[in-house]
Structures are given as C-alpha cells and as structure tokens.
Amino acid sequence: MTIQVYNTMKKKKEPFVPIREGFAGMYACGVTVYDFSHIGHARALVVFDVIYRYLKHLGFNVTYVRNYTDIDDKIIKRAQEEGVTYKEISERYIKEFDYDMELLGVEKPTHAPRATDHIPEMIAMVQALVDKGFAYEVDGDVYFKVSRFSEYGKLSGKNIEDLSAGARVEVDERKQSPLDFALWKKSKPEEPFWECPWGKGRPGWHIECSAMSQKYLGKTFDIHGGGMDLIFPHHENEIAQAECATGEPFARYWIHNGFVNINQQKMSKSLKNFFTIRKILETYHPEVLRLFLLSNHYRSPVDYSEQNLTEAKTGLDRLYALLKDMDEIQAAARKSAELSPAEEKMRDDVQAFSEKFTEAMDDDFNTAAALGHLYTLTRTLNMFIDQKKKDPSVHISDETIKRAQEQFQKVGSIFGLFNESPHSYFQKQREKGLTAAAISPEEIERLIAERLAARKAKDFKRADEIRNQLAEKGIILKDMPQGTEWTTKDI
C-alpha cells in the first residue's frame, strides 16, 4: 500500500512513489542559528522527525538532510552587537539547537550540513547559473534573473506579472527586475567573506539549500520540506536556481507544515508572545509538547496555549498510566492456550488498531487521527484492566498483553513517545511537583501513616484533614487496595 502525501506543488494528495524503490531522499530546511529555537521551530522539527521515522518504519532506506544556516544577515548583526565573530554566534546556537533537539527527542538526521562548509559547491552553482545566462553580476553581487525561468512561481501559485505588480520590496536600482534575488552578496567591510570569482563575498540565503540538497541527495530527489512560510520566496527560489543550474527537476514532493499561533495570535517578536523550546520544557515534559503538536494535522495551524498543553499532559498521563498497568499485569500473567471472549475481543481490537494506525499515517501522515485510534485502544485496554482489578481471577495471557504493548512501542518509536519507563515518568513528575510543594517525601509518608492510623480508628475527620492539608501543598493521595499512593497536582 502506497502512502498518500500532500504535495504543495500539485496542491493535492498523491501517492508517494520514490525515485528509487525502497529509498527516500528528504531535505528539510533547518534553522538560522542566531538565537534559541522557539515553538514554531519545534513544530517543524517534530513534524519532519515523525515523517522521517515513519518512512523508516515503512522500510524505506531514508537519507534525511537538515541544514544549519550558519551565515546570514541576522547572524552577522548579532555578532556585531556582541563584538564577537559570526562563527562564535553560529556555533553557540548550533550547540543550543542540538541540545533542544536532544531534549525534544528529535532523531539526528542522516546529514546536518552547515552552509559555510559548502561554499565551493555554492560558488560552483552560482557560476553555472552565470555561465548559462540565468544570473548576472553587478559590482560583486550576483542576481538570479527571474524572467529567464518561465516556470517561476509554480510552487507558490504566483505568476511573475502579479508579483511585479504587488512587489513591496524596496527596489534595488542595480537589479534588472525587482523580483531578481541575490545568489551571492558582496561583503561589506568588517563582514565575513569568501574569495570567489566576483571578489570577496558571501552566499545569498537560498543558494545553500539548493547546493547542499543536491550534494547529499542528487539533482532530483524525493521530498523537500519546511514551514509554510518558506514556500515563497525561499523554496520558489531554490527551485529556480537548482533547475536552471542542472536542467533537471528538483524535488518531487513538497511538504509544508502549518504555523503555531500563541493564544490565537500570530507569534512574533514584536508581540513578545514568543516561547523558546527551552522555556516550554522547563514546565512541560518533552513528550507533552510532542503529543500536543502531533494532536493536530501537520498542515493545520496549531494554537499554543496553556490549556492545550495541559490537555496534552492529561492525555500523556493517561497513556503512561495504562503502560504502567500493563507492565504490572504482564509481570503476573501466565501463558494460556484458552482465551476468554473478552480477551478475544481485546486481541481483535489490538489488531484493528494496528490497521487503523497504518491507515491514518499512510494518509498524509495523519497523526491526529492515529492518536484518536490510540485513545480508543486505550479505553478498550483500560476496560479489561478495570475488570481484572475488580476481580483478580479474570485471566489474561501474557501474549495478549505483549501484543498490546507492542502497539504502544510502535507508536512510541514513530511519534517519539513513551521513551521512559512509566515508573520514571511518574517519578519525575512527582519530583517536579515536590519542588513546587516544598515538602519532603518523608514528611508525606509520615502524614500518610498518621492518616492510615486515623482511618483504622475510623477517625475520618482527622484523615480528611490530613488529606486536605496535603492537597493544599499540591499532593494528591490515592487510596489503593495495596496502600495509599501519592502524586503531585498537575501544573
């Protein structure tokens, strides 16, 4: 069964057929490293991480390339502000980015090239464009001549006439047309530069992705992705450069993720409604953020709000609670040849989930629908576990539990969830809550013991008093058959 992928170029879903059977080449535009990465970056990174993982899961041999833009105006500006070299800024934020990705559980791509490590490739491409008459040099700057590429606009659905009419770019007199864009920029004094046929200069923004994607994936490759905002002009320009330079088609499938809004407002620096990944992960477990992001289809806009994150946390808690229960039941389960009707049904549901999950993911990576099915399975499993808790004689075989656990492992490995043992997941949460509660576990245990004594003596007034007292500090008690457990209140 081939998967369906929405291709921005065609504006519709189409079957994904790679150039070479069994292989997939994928390039996703990475970040410009001049500051900490934010929630918007996180979404793009998580979306393509999941696409990467899913393609691998399907058995594709995937080459995934994600670049670092480590030379550009913003980096240079930042370096000048701090009085350090551009390299110091870019390397610093590459390190920070890598750290964020590790926290977020984003898999390393096959290649993570830096733009500045590929200057010769870029110069060669610019030279090829000049030689073929697609680009022209003006006083050290080299521009791409948009009018020479009749297909310009095919990705974004724009045409050259409309663009010319609506151009609000300040017109650079030296450009032959306002639409022409820089392939190579002459360096100003004090700016980093590389020697090239046009003097001292540095690459324009778009050229790096064309050069690096081709180096690692070939002239024509399968998937090119990034945020919606990159469709125009970045990806449009990449296509123009690459196809004119090589004379061959560039990427075949264009995948773009939607934006993140903050409390229904566009995220922007001027509104200061900006959240860095680092900041969010101080409060929320990384998997909460992933679950939240994957609860929406990747092309829809998603609204970041505390309520939505808290909801995601509730969901993740529920899933981990089930995993914990399954671990416990598994430990006590026995082999059995005979299945009760309830267990039969459970196996059927597990199997049904497996099929529905695949169906959802095959349909343009519909993680939201896939998660819906996971919750349905969760309810089925909880139902059985609930019965078993009430009546320990209810039997279940280890094989059935194993099959259910395997489905969760599969989802976990594709979505980047359930990387922790349920025990450590809840343990961490308790530790976090404890810090906020300012009470020691020993003190809690002491109060629980005191409450137990009170309950045994039927002094429920005192027992409730203790429970309320702990609740005020954010400690929630649960009276279980085997004793009293405690958790911390949700953030």
Place this chain on the structure above:
RNA sequence: GGCGGCGUAGCCAAGUGGUAAGGCAGAGGUCUGCAAAACCUUUAUUCAGCGGUUCGAGUCCGCUCGCCGCCUCCA
C-alpha cells in the same frame, strides 16, 4: 490588489461522496468511609449561512458572511 487556507458540540480536534473518530471539560452511575484514579452511560438529526449537482454532501460547485496566512527575514 494578487495567491492560498480556514469556519465541525462549552473547548480542542479527525473526517475530500455513503449517512458525524477521538480528547478535554460537564452531568449521572460503578468503586470508595468520603475522595482520587479507572471504568460505564450521557453531551452535534448536524458540520458558518444560502442556493446548486447527486439516489446520497462537513465532504463537489456557486454566492454571502466571518477569521487567518503569504506576497519582506521567518518553521
């Protein structure tokens, strides 16, 4: 002005021709001394509005209203 998207229950959110997934919140119940957790039941005759195509439409077409993105660096 050009291009594109969206509008599904209190909230979040799947669903591109076959009769409305899932989650959160709420209500009732099982369990509990009472709770918590879990489970059960329940919550959209209806998918912004109006027309049209069709045996059949959130789903396709047209119009209207409302929101948003891109066209400038941006995931």
